[in-house]
Amino acid sequence: MNSATVTTKPLLIELFTEELPPKALQKLGKAFAEGVRKVLAQHHLLAPDCTVADFATPRRLAAHLSAVLEQAPEQSYTEKLMPAKIGLTETGEISPALAKKLAAKGLAQLTPADLVTESDGKQDYLYAKGTTRGMGLAAGVQEALDHALASLPIPKVMRYQLADGVSSVKFVRPAHSLLALWGNDVVPVQALGLQAGRQTMGHRFMCKQALDIASPDTYQAQLLNDGMAVASFDERRAMIREQLHDRARALHAGIGDGPEVDALLDEVTALVEHPTVYVGEFEERFLGVPPECLILTMRLNQKYFPLFEPATGKLTHRFLIVSNMRVDDPVNIIEGNQRVVRPRLADAQFFFETDRKTPLAERVESLAASVYHNKLGSQLERVGRIRRIARHIAARLGADPDRADRAALLAKADLNSNMVAEFPELQGIMGAYYAQADQEAADVVLAIRNQYRIRLDAPVTNDSLVAAVLFMAERLETLTGIWGIGLVPTGERDPYGLRRAALGLISAYEQLEAGGYLNVTDAQGLRLSDLLDFAAGTFEPDALAAGTAAEVRAFVFERYRNQLSGEFDRKVVDAVLALEPALHQVHARIQACAQFARMPEADSLAAANKRISNLLKKADAAIGAVDAGVLVEPAERALADAVARLAPQTRARLDGGDFTGALATMAQAKDAVDAFFNDVMVMADDPALRANRLALLNELHLVMNQVADISMLGPADAKKDAA
Structure with a gap:
């Protein structure tokens, strides 16, 4: 094809659907665009300077490619066919076997004169060499669309019936329209029972009529100005972040930071097409409830952003709402959200106050009715094992064995509380609040609060020594018990978190050494093999497989090896x-x-x-x-x-x-x-x-x-x- 006659135009493909899974939306949008790009590139339908943009809203996936060819250039091909002695007859004609091979490759028009004979070093082979017409736009877009939809990382597929009342298709959500434009022209492709056109829908509430998209390059502007929808996931996220920070600053507050805030920002971006941030509030009396309960309620259940005092980090009685509606008077939206959150906060307050009426120590016996694992007994039996391990470690480290035993006794007592039943994520945190209310020792309270941390990240001090003891005891019991009944990690599966437990145990050793409780001059101090043997001995006879302690020791060292190899020479580590x-x-x-x-x-x-x-x-x-x-x-x-x-x-x-x-x-x-x-x-x-x-x-x-x-x-x- 003469480069002077090559025609390129922008291409837009959009699939309009019912609400897509919010936690998967960003990944779906990028995968859709990449799937289209990959196939068009394979067929040489993209200009060298072509750029790709992905779009994803709660109800659409779209891809914009800036420079797509109408017809791919001719392509040279070389096809190795078969040995010449098999492919040609004695008279030099094409044999039936070769004819079948050529037909299968779409080369049935070739004659013996079109074939080339070359030696591969062992025998003469027939090759078909030449040029073939490049793929056309419609065929390429159809293949690209089919590939993009088939390769989406869909969390769960559903089957739904098409408009004809007979046919059905499978997709992540029912699809309602398909848009495919090359320049101003519709590309005649189809998918999921839909024929491509130029129409799409805007915002569910703020745009009732269908939109005729003039061209790929006007898509974003038309969708925003006429459809009241922001097509780009990244642009919506940036808009929401900016509005959140502006609103927070105006109230002399902050939204906090950390992975929880980023994850919530991603989720609300996937829930709205036209984000607008409003301020809500609740009665200050609810601030008497542990802030973790209120924060979890607002973030997890309501998708709100709690506000904090910048200087102290203390929770305030205000929160930010990311709404999907922009209205002149948001009173109804704000009051509606406040009415929704108030009962949840009241429930949290009720759970907390009810739980406090029963001392934490009195809850321990109820753990006998809670199964830890059917092969390892109840949570109460588990607490007994952790207590024995904790006393053993405390004695080796010079900690108070009675304090360590008390922390271990109360560690799991909050599992049957109302608050943890409602919010399992608050295990340990609520136990610490209840222990503090019961006037337990400060180091016991700290130990209960920190038992579920992923790792210890500060040198152990006198105040945190009991917490380190409980942290180690809990992981030693988990590693030996779960491993001993055969539930070892396999591939990506590690449902009981044994890899995390091993790394947590390693971090405890590192921070005990950093705090001076383990000295490098003492090679026998708190040896892992001794602790694992002791931990295995706290289980009932024959409960664990033979060799469990040795296998867990090797597992822990292997985890340490992987961790250290990112920092030091692997051979030195080995x-x-x-x-x-x-x-x-x-x-x-x-x-x-x-x-x-x-x-x-x-x-x-x-x-x-x-x-x-x-x-x-x-x-x-x-x-x-x-x-x-x-x-x-x-x-x-x-x-x-x-x-x-x-x-x-x-x-x-x-x-x-x-x-x-x-x-x-x-x-x-x-x-x-x-x-x-x-x-x-x-x-x-x-x-x-x-x-x-x-x-x-x-x-x-x-x-x-x-x-x-x-x-x-x-x-x-x-x-x-x-x-």
Whole structure:
């Protein structure tokens, strides 16, 4: 096709539907536009400078492509057909087999003269080569539309009947019209029983008549000015955010921040086509209810934005409403929303006041009627296990075991409260309020409140020590119990949050070390294996599968490995975690190994260590102690002297938590190690010599691998800065 005759115009495709799922709308809009673009690009129907815009409102999905060709240019093709001896007869005619193949590929018009014979290195093959007419606009748009609809990430499909009363189709919501314009012209395509036209509908309430869209480039303006609908999801979101902040500033307040606010902003954007923000309020007496209850009610149930005092973050008695209507007098909208929210706030107040009449401690026994898991008993039995684990951890950390036990006793007591029954998201939070009202100790209240946090993110202090104990006990019980009955994470499925529990447990070790409750000099302090064994022992005999504690330990280390690999060299991480050291020592060991890996001795010692490991595996008997009298070669005597000298120095460094110093001390053995392997035959024919040399290497191996498995720090390491 001559480039001078190429015609390009903008293309618009819109599917008008019933209200689409709000939480999926933004993703649906982008996927629809991308699906159309992808197929048109594959068929070369897009100009090089073509841009794509996606639109999504509660009742429409649309895509605008700025430069689309009427006819794709001719395309060269090469089709490998079949061996020449099969495709052609003895007289050179097309065989029946080849004729069938050509017909299937739409090339039935070809003659033997049109085919090319080429060798693939083994035999002669027939090829069809040439040019074919490019795809036309209508065919390309139809294929693109079909693909875009079929590939939408639809949460749930519904089947509905078409207007003929006989046919039915499946889609996320019933579709009412299809618009397809190339420039000023309608593209004759169809989908979901609809024929494309140029009409669409505007706002459900503020625009009653159908809109005739003149062209793709007038779509947004016509929809906004005549249809009272903002087509772009991103533009609507920006409008709502701006209005929210303007209204909040005028009231000397803020809407808060965080993922909850962003998620709510996305959701209300998907619920309105013409956003207008109004201010509502409720009686100040409701502020006596814990703010979390009121905030959750307004955000979750009503899609309102609560307002907070900027200086203190304290909840106010006002909120912002994102309405789908712009009216001159919004009194009815505001009062209607206030009437709706008032009973919900009153319910929250009633639940809170009713719950407070029963002390939290008196609710514990009712947990006997709540099943935790049918293989693990009731919530009350679970509380008993957590209490035992908490007392054990508290004793190891120097915390008050009675306080830890009290926190564990009350931790789940709010599960049967009215407020948590209404808002399960408030587990722990409401328990803390009730515990505080019952005048429980401050550290017990904090422990109850923080038990469901994802991770600990601040160094543990005396005030938060009991909270850290409960946090760990709860996760240890969950990990061993749920894993032990076979509910291990698989792929993306992790319904009991074991991955999150493992990372939370790791964070507790890190923050206990940061707070000084675990010292890197104490390798035995609160070892994970000991805690998991203890936790497994709190369950009934035979309740858990054999080997549960060991499997969970490996799982936790694997989660830690994945977490650390984003920050440090993966080989350094693997070298440290291969020893499964005390979790609170991991960071210090990694820092030391990262420094060691940059030393000139590192590569040689890593290679030697790997060689030693392989030799030790070949030992045909138990490896004993070194006999100095059997050391005959100067190099082996020198190595024995080096090990004897460096072993106690290395141990002293380790005992002092100086992992960098321990590795540097061990590195002093490099020359002796190199000389040994150059001059000494380890696997000597004499059994006594061989056994003694293996014993020497075993002692060296123990000295070398006290901080990490040095053999994993090879010369190919891409050594990242561990700082």
